[in-house]
Amino acid sequence: MDTTLQDPLVGQVLDGRYRVEARIAVGGMATVYRAVDTRLDRVLALKVMHPGLAADGTFVDRFIREAKSVARLAHPNVVQVFDQGTDGSYVYLAMEYIAGCTLRDVLRERGALQPRAALDILEPVLAALGAAHRAGFVHRDMKPENVLIGDDGRVKVADFGLVRSVDSVTNTTGAVLGTVSYLAPEQIDQPGAADARVDVYACGVVLYEMLTGEKPHDGDSPAIVLYKHLHEDVPPPSAVVPGLPYALDALVASATARTPDVRPYDAVALLAEAREARAALSEEQLDALPPQALSAEHDNAEDRTSVIPRSLTVPRPLPVNEPEDPALANRTSRFELPPPPPTPSRPRRGLARGPLAAVVGVLLLLGVGVGVWYINSGQFTRVPALLSQPEAKAKERLADAGLEVGEVERAFSDTIKRGRVISTDPEVGSRIRQNSSVNLVVSKGPQVVKVPDVGGYSLDKARERLKAEGLEPGMVTREFDDTVPRGFVVSTTPQAGTERRSGSAVALVVSKGRPVDVPDVTGENLEDAKEELEEAGLKVKVADEPVTSAEFDKGEVAAQTPEPGSQAVSGDTVTLTLSKGPEMVEVPDVVGEKVDDAKAELEAAGFQVDEDRGLLGLFGDTVESQSVEGGETAPKGSTITIKIR
Known part of the structure; x- marks a missing residue:
């Protein structure tokens, strides 16, 4: 049975605009439908909150927060939000419709992916999240279900339903938001204190799953999985897929x-590491099909991942001077000597040259053999895996490999813990002579800076100062302030001195200036109204066209914007609309008519009617006279009194 037939929304038109055609997916907070915007005649996705949750203000606020957050992210790898609204008990978002599948569908169908496909998906995801992070937002629910892959190969991040501002505190009353398999440890033991690094952790888990076809931590219950996230490292993907390059292990370990x-x-920052990892891989390594792939032999035309284009923002490494594959470098068959140049022909001098030529040939063969033996003998070794290793451990590994420790430099690193190796020279895996020296660069940990005091700075100057200190300007909010001029910074989050x-984002609060209560000047003449508004610190503008008004005389203020009693900023402009008086209408002559007919005629002309019967007209039904004679004009909406006899 088609379950969409049972959905009460299918076939309906929400908000008089969105015609619901089919149900796409059902989640914990909302159901997603394919719909048509009847105004713009385009297909879109309609995300409708479950009616049972629509009565909960907390869920509605979170739902609307998703719309506002994503609407700020004009990024090609983020599913765009077009509209947000309500229709009765339904609260909805109108979003970009992506025809295709989710990354979960791809993993379910293909299992483990080739490294190239995994990076082709990861990089646009990181580009989207990077835009969110630099705008001051955290996704907090990254997982394969929220990565959409269009039929045209575009990769987009969806479902910012758990998004919140960086450095803000969300009161979750102890509840853990997110999906268990992708939760960072700090989301488990410190919910509400998560920052952009929880998305980094989740992307590392997603990358592990793409490379291996399985999740790094499993268990019979969610509690077991949570325990493993807290107490066990994510294993290297190469432990499941032998032969995966070290660069991918290091990328997963870092994230x-x-x-x-x-x-x-x-x-x-993780995107930069992913690009470095890609550059370190050969074409053969990028295209290696893991044994965990569910279809080892298939037509690439049917492989969704094989048509995913590389992100336009990702530079493809040129196939020039690529590093030699370490797995093949020690094979003697790789070192084939070129044929010797042809020897100039000379006249033969008899058979005596035969033994000499044979001796020369034997010596040549021996020379080639000795050369090959020398190249592949114990005279050479490889730089062992040292990245992210403690300095002492790295030196121990170099000694075990028969290598010396060269110069040791110290440098800041946002990704490598203090005291661990950032890089080596020569690089890890390079072939060098035994007893040679290897230089190390050891991490001093992340460079920590103090948030400068930019209170009282203009917004542009504050942003410049933050960037000069190595910080990123984050989200900007505006508030009224009695002491700080309009357009200048009131405070930062985190506070100055923190x-x-x-590279961390700093949110800025900018002053909207001193609040001013807009006085009510309706009914006043223009001069008096201007004087009162200007005394309140406001500017005045008069609307070009006056309006007719039965309530206000010609030249009086009939309306104002902003409305009376609202708050404005000192120096804001109040627009006044003047009255051109009431509309004058010709009064019908109803003398001699029956009362009911006269009233109907006067009301149709736009007048109110009052009856004057007196003592003699209590039982009369004919109009004897009217307060305004027929043929004269009177303000539309005014009252005409008819005397009855």
Whole structure:
């Protein structure tokens, strides 16, 4: 049975505009439908909150917060929100419709993906989240179900329903928001204190799942999975898929570090690491099909992941001077010597040259063999895996490999914990002679800077100062303030003097100026109204066209914007609309008519009617006279008195 036939919304038109055609998906907070915008004649997705939750103000606020948050993110990899509204008990979002599938569908169909496909999906996801993070928002519910892959190959991030501002505190009353398999440890033991790094952690788990076809932590109950997130590291993908390059192991380890300070500070930083990892892989490594793939032999034309285009923002490494594949470098068959140049022909001098040529040939073969043996003998070794290792452990590994420790430099790192190796020279995996030296760059931890005091700065100057200190200007909110001039910074979040990692976002509160209560000047003449408004610190503008008004005489103020009693900022403009008086209408002559007919005729002309019967007209039914004679004009809406006899 088609379940969509049982859905009461299918076939209805919400808000007089959105015709619901089919149900797409059902979630914990809302149901998503395919709908048609009848005004603009376009297909879109309609996300409708479950009616049972619409009565809960907390859920409605979160639902509307998603619309406002995503509406600020004009990014090609974010599902756009077009509209938000209500229709009776239905609260809805009108969103961009993506024809295609989710990453969960791809993983269910294909299992583990090739590294190239995994990175082609990860990078646009990180680009979308990076835009959100730099705008001051955290997604908090990243998972394959929220990654949409269009039929045209576009990758988009959806469902910002749990989004909140960076550095804001959300009171969840102990509840953990998000999906268990992708929760960062701090979301479990410190709900409400999560920042952009929880999205980084979730993306690391998603990458692990794309590379291996399975989640890093499993268990018979959600509690077991939560315990593992808190107490166990995410294993390297190569433990499940032998042969995966170290660069991918390092990328997953960096993103899923249990200590938030060790992770990249936001999706932009993780995107940079993902691009570095891609550049470190050969074409053969990128296209290697993992044994966990569910269809080892298939037509690429039917493989959704094979048609995912590389993000336009991701530079593709040129196939020039690519590093040699370490797995193949030690094979003697890779070192085929070119044929020797042809020897100039000379006249033969008899058979005596035969033994000499044979000796030369043997010596040449011996030379080639010795050369190949020398290249592949114990004279050479490889730089062991040292990245993210403690300095002492790295030196121990170098000694075990027969290598010396060269220069040790110290540098700040947002992703590598203090005292651990950031990079080596030569790079990890490089072939070098034994007893050679390897230089190390060891992390000093993230560069920590103090949030500067930008209170009283103009918004532009405050942003410049934050960037000069190594911080990113975040979300801007505006509030009334009695002491700070309009357009200048009132405060920051976090506060001035707070230590933050370099590159962190700082939210700004900007003054809207001193609040002014708009006085009520309706009914006043223009001069008096202007004087009263200007004394309140407001400017005055008069609307071009006056309006007819039965309530106000010609030249009096009939309406004002903003409305009386509202708050404005000192220096704001109040627009006044003047009255051109009531509309004058010709009065019908109803003398001699029956009372009911006379009243109907006068009311049809736009007048109110009052009856004057006196003592003699108590039982009369004919109009003897009228207060305004027929043929004269009177204000439309005014009262005409008829005397009855």
